[in-house]
Amino acid sequence: MARPLPEPAGGAARAQHARGGLIAVPDPIAEARAAAGALRRLLLGAPEETVRLAVTGLSRAGKTVFVTALAANLMAAPRDPRRMAGLPAVAEGRVVAVQEAGLTVTDAPLFPLRSALAALSGEARWPEPTTRLTKLALSLEVMTPSPGWLGRQLGPSRRAVRLEVVDYPGEWLLDLPLLGRSFEAWSAAELARAEEAPRAERAAAWRGALAGLDPQAAAEHAVLARLAEAYTLYLRRCRDEAGLALLTPGRFLNPDAWAGMPFLLFCPLPLPAGGSPRAGSLWATMRAHYDEYLRRTRAEFLAPHMARFDAQIVLVDLFRALASGAASFADTRSALADIAAALRPEGGWLARLGLARHPPRPVYAATKADYVPESQRGQLAALLRHLVGGNGATLAVAAAACTRDTTLEDRGRTVEAVEGLVEGGGREAFWFAGGIPVETPSAAWFDRRYAVPVFAPPAIDPERGLRHLNLDRVLAAALPEVFA
Numbered sequence: 001m002a003r004p005l006p007e008p009a010g011g012a013a014r015a016q017h018a019r020g021g022l023i024a025v026p027d028p029i030a031e032a033r034a035a036a037g038a039l040r041r042l043l044l045g046a047p048e049e050t051v052r053l054a055v056t057g058l059s060r061a062g063k064t065v066f067v068t069a070l071a072a073n074l075m076a077a078p079r080d081p082r083r084m085a086g087l088p089a090v091a092e093g094r095v096v097a098v099q100e101a102g103l104t105v106t107d108a109p110l111f112p113l114r115s116a117l118a119a120l121s122g123e124a125r126w127p128e129p130t131t132r133l134t135k136l137a138l139s140l141e142v143m144t145p146s147p148g149w150l151g152r153q154l155g156p157s158r159r160a161v162r163l164e165v166v167d168y169p170g171e172w173l174l175d176l177p178l179l180g181r182s183f184e185a186w187s188a189a190e191l192a193r194a195e196e197a198p199r200a201e202r203a204a205a206w207r208g209a210l211a212g213l214d215p216q217a218a219a220e221h222a223v224l225a226r227l228a229e230a231y232t233l234y235l236r237r238c239r240d241e242a243g244l245a246l247l248t249p250g251r252f253l254n255p256d257a258w259a260g261m262p263f264l265l266f267c268p269l270p271l272p273a274g275g276s277p278r279a280g281s282l283w284a285t286m287r288a289h290y291d292e293y294l295r296r297t298r299a300e301f302l303a304p305h306m307a308r309f310d311a312q313i314v315l316v317d318l319f320r321a322l323a324s325g326a327a328s329f330a331d332t333r334s335a336l337a338d339i340a341a342a343l344r345p346e347g348g349w350l351a352r353l354g355l356a357r358h359p360p361r362p363v364y365a366a367t368k369a370d371y372v373p374e375s376q377r378g379q380l381a382a383l384l385r386h387l388v389g390g391n392g393a394t395l396a397v398a399a400a401a402c403t404r405d406t407t408l409e410d411r412g413r414t415v416e417a418v419e420g421l422v423e424g425g426g427r428e429a430f431w432f433a434g435g436i437p438v439e440t441p442s443a444a445w446f447d448r449r450y451a452v453p454v455f456a457p458p459a460i461d462p463e464r465g466l467r468h469l470n471l472d473r474v475l476a477a478a479l480p481e482v483f484a
């Protein structure tokens, strides 16, 4: 029997052949299709495409500043392309208009762009820590070259892109690795962690409250509330006093609309002896609350806001981790490993939820890169790569570059440093003695304590946006389909 004839090769197949070294033959069908598309866009105008960007990162990583700088600099780009010239479409003058767009009535609250810009520009003040989820939408007009013969005759076509970005409290990111973890497993891991320094001393009151309890006893509201409160206090002290990052559940530190919800009354609890908890017991009630917590996280945070994204940027502040000592660094490292595992395309949380089949590869960015001079920013990106592994690009970024590079004399040696205005006035220089390590440093490295200054934010020029380092390169890596 005769075999069916192969399908005529389309444009994509031909392009692949051409890449493989074969000669590309003009394809009249693909050319005609592309030309028709270009003509249709020219006559009817293109429908707006929505591109969703997830900007994630632990608490204080720099998400809100990043989103603000992204908006300010993209909105300024059509007037002055120089600052975002790392985006090919901007450099070539093809991004012709960018403005803030509205949200539909059923959408999340609007990202407070105006107040963030006003704080940065008017009072040179950083935005407040984020306490709830908000969304920013930008509408972009980008001229894209039209393919095909007729496309070339017609010239570039106008593409309308709606870029949506979600901002949320960093603490919530750590709820992501909890999905798929049982109450038993979570409790066992957290109870063990709480025995180690520097957690143990901060956990004393909560563990004291646990000590005399029988997990099989009937659940009483007052006991549930007392334990949850003691555990929340422990998490808060770990964050505020010891600079720790791996603190779950995230809503205990930042409940937003869940404040006071009964299902927040739980904490890690040892499995009762014999392993079979009675119905209505303290243990069974706390497990039910934990399960409800995860169900609500899925239904109200992950599924509606985080599942259908086209690009993801993960921001990491390595300076805070390096400056707060070995324990804080190890803790950030574990938190990042958990997050990197949850974000990986295969078997990650999206796959587990069955929400998206092909999540984009994350772009990891080490933030606040203006804390080190240019010669050390490569090391900063290398340290991040060492921590998150090979899944995704790694870059160093400062969404708001506050410093300038300088050199100083330190005990007879010339050191490269950065210099800037610190919050509240005054100039200060800062440097890491010995530079940024490219792998987890030795315990001796951490013996030297660093007091990291908070620099005042740079001025915003409405025509040009904010001074940054690599913001354009991070966006180019995350959104090539918009800005190539």
Ligand SMILES: Nc1nc2c(ncn2[C@@H]2O[C@H](COP(=O)(O)OP(=O)(O)OP(=O)(O)O)[C@@H](O)[C@H]2O)c(=O)[nH]1
Pocket: 057, 058, 059, 060, 061, 062, 063, 064, 065, 066, 126, 127, 128, 129, 130, 131, 168, 169, 170, 171, 367, 368, 369, 370, 371, 397, 398, 399, 400, 401, 402, 454, 455
């Ligand atoms: N030098 C410098 N500091 C920065 C930069 N970006 C952020 N910061 C500092 O880091 C702090 C935290 O930044 P945010 O953007 O608010 O962090 P966040 O990730 O939104 O934090 P949460 O909302 O608490 O999750 C700011 O208040 C600044 O002090 C930067 O590019 N350079």
Ligand SMILES: [Mg+2]
Pocket: 063, 064, 065, 128, 129, 130, 167, 168, 169, 170
């Ligand atoms: Mg924030």
